[in-house]
Amino acid sequence: MKPSPEIYDALEVVARDLYIKALQDIPPDVRAGLSRGLEAEKQQGNQTASGIMLTILDNIRVADEQKTLVCQDTGLPVFKVAVGGKLDMDLWRLKDSLRKGCARATAERPLRPNTVHPLTRKHTGTNTGEGIPVVKLDFVPDSDRIELQMAPKGSxxxxxxxxxxxxxxxxxxxxxxxxxxxxxxxxxxxxxxxxxxxxxxxxxxxxxxxxxxxxxxxxxxxxxxxxxxxxxxxxxxxxxxxxxxxxxxxxxxxxxxxxxxxxxxxxxxxxxxxxxxxCWRGERAEAELDAYGNVSWK
Ligand code: SF4
Structure with a gap:
């Protein structure tokens, strides 16, 4: 089926919001893993390690309350996209929407731009560039949805x-x-x-x-x-x-x-x-779009 033409604009907005969410909101499974780590260090009576784990968890709490980034490194944007096999998508436009979304997140949030030329080290200023964002495409049979996972991979x-x-x-x-x-x-x-x-x-x-x-x-x-x-x-x-x-x-x-x-x-x-x-930040955000561009956050 042909998706609604609005889906490419929706993808751009979702890509922007995924980038920002991944930097601010640590996934529940990572929070649980950090809490288990704190308990393990407490059981050992290791005050230094327990103190570090408490500081990490406090860092996450402050980011939740103040809507700040968990860490200064805004990473290189990496997407894993699973496209439903029933959708007749223009894959070039899909990738272009993700690229525009990353540039918008960088300008609008704003985010620290990290993306540079590997030889001249000249900044693009947008967190996008040659080969960036990284987009790993996959396809899901019998589906008419687009599943997105985004990670700003820190250096x-x-x-x-x-x-x-x-x-x-x-x-x-x-x-x-x-x-x-x-x-x-x-x-x-x-x-x-x-x-x-x-x-x-x-x-x-x-x-x-x-x-x-x-x-x-x-x-x-x-x-x-x-x-x-x-x-x-x-x-x-x-x-x-x-x-x-x-x-x-x-x-x-x-x-x-x-x-x-x-x-x-x-x-x-x-x-x-x-x-x-x-790293401990385990940054990742996920969302799903239907063929009309309606978004569900995971
Ligand atoms: S490794 Fe992770 S937590 Fe450490 S500075 Fe980089 S992004 Fe931040």
Missing amino acids: GSENMSFLKMLNPSEGIQGIKRFVVQCIFESGARPCPPMIVGIGLGGTSDIAMGLAKEASTFRHLGTHNPDPDVAKLEDELLDLINQTGIGPQGLGGVTTAMAVNIEWAHTHISQNPVAVNIQ
Whole structure:
């Protein structure tokens, strides 16, 4: 079906509002994960770690009450968009609407502009530019709706991204060794307690994309449906929390709130493993549009 022509204007407004909401309103699953972290540190009698967790939760409360941003880093805008297969959308216009929405959020809120040319470091001033916002498109059969997830990916955590093409013979032990090495290398820089996203399989670029999806768009408290992968998520979370890095790197049992793994099949002689970290902010906002541009917030 052809969606209403107003849908592209509605997408622009939703993109603007998602960007701002994600920076102000921490998702409920992340709040719950932080509260669990506070309880774990209290049980250990770790006053420094408990104090940091309390400060983080207080930061969120102040942002709620004063409608301020939770952190100064307004990130690079990343969208995951699932388009209903029944909708005859102009995908170029859809992406253009998301780009305009990000520029409007930056001008109207206003937000700190972060987007620069990689060589000249010249600002675009709009939080948009070549390849930005990042838009990951997917399609849902038998649906006439558009599902949007938005994350302003902050730099402290995004800089902690790693890829290794392991030898297949290194197996699960090799994957665990590499992931824990990445966590030690990251230390306090991604603002722990973190959400660790891991991409397994595919090609190198697919693995990185899966790691980003796992760190950014998976809700805390969920497991990968594959039982072997879910078991590895639990084992890695235990290992990471045994490192003692703790909240903000000052020691404790809550280095990570979650380890999320997404995977794809790979080549018989490849074993790509990618790691992408999300900070305690776990910023993410979600909404859904129908074919007439009516919005439901999640
Ligand atoms: S890593 Fe996250 S919490 Fe830390 S400064 Fe960056 S956006 Fe803010």
